[in-house]
Amino acid sequence: MRVTVPGPNSLAHAERAAVVECPAFGLRRVARPGANADDAAPIVLARASGCELIDVDGNRYLDFAAGFGSVLLGHGHPSLKRALRDQADTLIQGLGDVFSSDVKIALMESLAALHPSGHGQVLLTQSGSDAVAAAMKTATLATGRHGFIAFDGAYHGLGFGPLAACGFQASFRKPFAPQLSAHVQFCPYPGLRGASVEASLALVREGLRCGTVAAVLVEPLLGRGGCIAPPAGFLAELGRLAHEAGALLIADEVWTGLGRTGAWLKSEVDGAAADIVCLGKGLGGGLPISACVASREAMAGWSRGETIHTSTHAGAPLGCAAALAVLTTLREERLVERARELGNRAQGILRERLAHDRVVDVRGAGLMIGIELDSAATALAATRHLLRRGFVVVTGGIDGATLTLTPPLTITDADIASLGAALREGLDAA
16 A cells, blocks of 8 residues: 555545536445545545556555456456457447347357356346346236336346335435336345245235236345345245246346356356346446346247337447457356355355454355445444455445455455455454
């Protein structure tokens, strides 16, 4: 660390940002439990390489956030840079759904093969929220129904469709409630606030009885809600109940998929053959691209040709080239398997290092790991301590008390051990 965090250049840049940026972000930082002036002044990033971030003051940090989990391969991976250079030399933008590009078709073929059926169909989108919106539209067209069942603590994005199903924070929905769909029922997510599988499934079953539910929308592992994995069998039973009631199962794998949790699709390894899968975040290796991948039967609802879901940059060649490079590299470097094996070791390392009265739990799957602390204030203080020691970590959980670790899949055991030691030091000093 060259200078105290935040350094003078970061402070100067933050002052410039405060003049021109929507005030929501700065105010949200100040409003966090236990926040002070230092917490409201963020570092400003300038460069990155591998698992390392560098701020405008030259301070270097190990990156345990990885662009909210989107930088799967690490920053500046050679295969991704090569793919982007090559594509920039040939075709940056196509004509969307009017005239496809060759690289877009190649990506859709690769994504279609990831569907649990082995031969899905693909609707390319631009963000996780966009993919979920496309999935909800697909379910409505496929079933002719307008209702959805979602879960407390779940975060599906903030576009108007997904926002109606966002159970993470009621305050995200409240100002816009009159404009949002009233046909969403929320059920407890098992493990969140002590909710049991039995109680959750009972409410799902009751909600499906009305016969108007198009789909059950679920995160296979609650990501922003605190890295909570449901008990074995829950997702499979969820799918069974949905299909029994004539509804579909949508797996929001935007964060959990493509190796992040040690599997190509977390829902599939947990026994749930989802009708519709949403992918994003890591798909572009840091570039904005996402996808709604559905069974042919579910996608058939679009065949009437009455409506479309598209945008100018959906399926743009540059993003498609990045996504293809990510999928290829995940396979060639066996990063999905690596994330599963390293994630298991990492949880053991962290539990051993963090046997502390302020640590409530260490949990997760693969390289999506949550460290729940005793309060949001403790978690915020921990992130600031880690930042000063050269680690970038973000908080999550519905109460903000969980440190969320989603590093590049190329992170090492030694990096994880050093984070654990630094965190233990901070907790001991608190």
